[in-house]
Amino acid sequence: MSNRLAGSLSPYLLQHAHNPVDWFPWGDEALTKAKEEGKPIFLSIGYSACHWCHVMERESFENPAVAEALNAHFVSIKVDREERPDLDDLYMGAVQTLTGRGGWPMSVWLTPDLEPFYGGTYFPPESRGGMPGFLPLLRRIAEVWREDPGGIAAQAAGLAAELRRQAEVDPGAALPGESVLAAATAHFRRAYDPRWGGFGPAPKFPPSMVLELLLARGDAEDRAMAFRTLDAMWEGGMYDHLGGGFARYSVDGQWLIPHFEKMLYDNAQLAACYLSAFQASGDARYAQVARETLDYLLRDLLDPAGGFHASEDADSEGEEGRFYAFTPAEVREALGDADGARFCAAFGITEGGNFEHGRSVVHRFSCPREARLAEEDDRALRHRLRIWRDRRVRPGKDDKVVAAWNGLALSAFARGFQVLGDPRYLAAAQACAAFLRTALGREDHLLRVWRGGEAHTPGFLEDSAAVAEGLLDLFEADFDEGWLRWGEALGTGMLARFRDPDGDGFFSAEAGRADLLFRQKPAFDGALPSGNTLAARALLRLSRHLQREDFHQAAEGVLRCFGPSMARAPRAFPGLLGVLDLALREPLEVAVSGDPASEPARLLLAEIHRRHLPGRVVSASADQLLPLHEGRGGPRGGAVAFVCRGRTCAPPVSTPNALAGLLM
Secondary structure (H helix, E strand, C coil), X not given: CCCHHHHCCCHHHHCCCCCXXXXXXXXXXXXXXXXXXXXXXXXEEECCCCHHHHHHHHHHHCCHHHHHHHHHHCEEEEEECCCCXXXXXXXHHHHHHHHCCCCCCEEEEECCCCCEEEEECCCCCCCECCECCHHHHHHHHHHHHXXXXXXXXXXXXXXXXXXXHHHCCCCCCCCCCHHHHHXXXXXXXXXXXXXXXXXXXXXXXCCHHHHHHHHHHCCHHHHHHHHHHHHHHHHCCCECCCCCCECCEECCCCCCCEECCEEHHHHHHHHHHHHHHHHHHCCHHHHHHHHHHHHHHHHHHECCCCCECCEECCEECCEECCCCCECHHHHHHHHCHHHHHHHHHHHXXXXXXXXXXXXXXXXXXXXXXXXXXXXXXXXXXHHHHHHHHCCCCCCCEECCEEHHHHHHHHHHHHHHHHHHCCHHHXXXXXXXXXXXXXXXXXXXXXXXXXXXXEEEEECCHHHHHHHHHHHHHHHXXXXXHHHHHHHHHHHHHHHHHXXXXXXXXXXXXXXXXXXXXXXXXXXXXXXXXXXXXXXXXXXXXXXXXXXXXXXXXXXXXXXXXXXXXXXHCHHHCHHHHXXXXXXXXXXXXXXXXXXXXCHHHHHHHHHHHCCCCCCEEEEEECCCCCHXXXXXXXCCCCCEEEEEECCEECCCECCXXXXXXXXX
């Protein structure tokens, strides 16, 4: 028998559609019921690829006794955090305030006025290991609510007031200076793990934004830290050596054992990061990792409509990592005895295993030099084992399309074409942008989610900002002015819909959402850049293409707003620090005048794209209509490049060698 979630589009909610719990999706029906019946709300927030969400569902939400308690005493609401990041951020703040930690599944109890009064993450069904049992906890909360609802309401009001206080921003008066960036770089040097790379202890998440910052502004020692981290992530088990792409994080400090779920946003950012490393170093290994990661997205996450799906699960057949780990016998079955033995030696597959049930996670870093495979053999054996692995039951996939995450993917594919020259990546970026415009585009804003032909949920700041920047990267790949103009429209919409009218910075959600306790200004950079980071970066880049001072001032307003916070806690703002570096860096503008498809223009553009030039702005046009091309015509049938640094412009050049001299 199904519950109210059966009509949802969210794969996460649909996973719970046959629970005996009388689940509601978040919405007027549930919130009105709580008010009318005077019942507390049990709010459960998670996502489709979340391993412990599956565990709690099996243990508790499929349990008739738990369902009976929830149905009798609470209005139970299930939320997909990927559809409603505003609710997730707000109530995660409550859980962290109450418990000192957070995570998913998130379990929060609210008054009918949406004020939280108790919360946590995963709860076992019965008390164990010092953790309160979920069923006894439900009974106790119901009892206290029945006996002292006023006391709980007062406690909830106090917590809500504290959350509002924490959400307040102490803005700076001026743009932060170089000293903030220098202090941040010193912080990351201290936090660096010299043996395994990364910054800090286990669990280790891919620090894409830190690495981009170090590659952009660091000295040789800083860049070496970035390269070592990129090498270690690729060598370890967090990278899928057979299928490409990265898992969400490593549970250990050496990147060996991953938490196997694969997220679109991680892989889009990591592909871009490895492209930057290839540009900065010339090392073909980084190009290979970027290419294999982009190919994974094309093969396994691309929707036929043109967008990219959200994630792949960690679990298959009820077991975490079952799809990805191997025994030596399985490798020999797939590759034959001789090739199987060679592969096991090169990729750490042992009889004892390094993972559960005697299986091994595929990795490179323990491979002895004499066991290394020649490049051609390495590629061929990995491909053969991937084809064999594909006969297994695949992990579940969350096939919804999230606007913000597709903006990151759009950037990655556009940059992949720029750097690697593969026309498949340009075609993928163009198809993704066309899909976003058709399926999710609404004049100067977006809807957030699409699945199976239906779009829903008004977009958030991060959606408009990430897609706007993706459109900029696509414009800098194919120079179709339409992408630039749509990015400009999204930028204008951000100013109108999300900007704080009484100060600097942006709110995550538009005003007037009755189901939101209060609006927040997201600034902490976690697995994704914050909405304010994405907005500031997109607006700053748009301002340089379009010479729009309002965009420039809004971007600098974000940096002023969070400047004191960046100085106090650089670890929480690596992406925004990157925007600060961009704002303080002398602008480098390159305008190629001539038909972008002509051979002379392509040669000039290739010279630009092969170089690591943080913050550069590049435009190509056969006419003089765009701001960077005014008064800068090119020769008939040829192309010239105009290079400006800050307020100083060099004479135009027409050969790659001459252009290279201006870009050094």
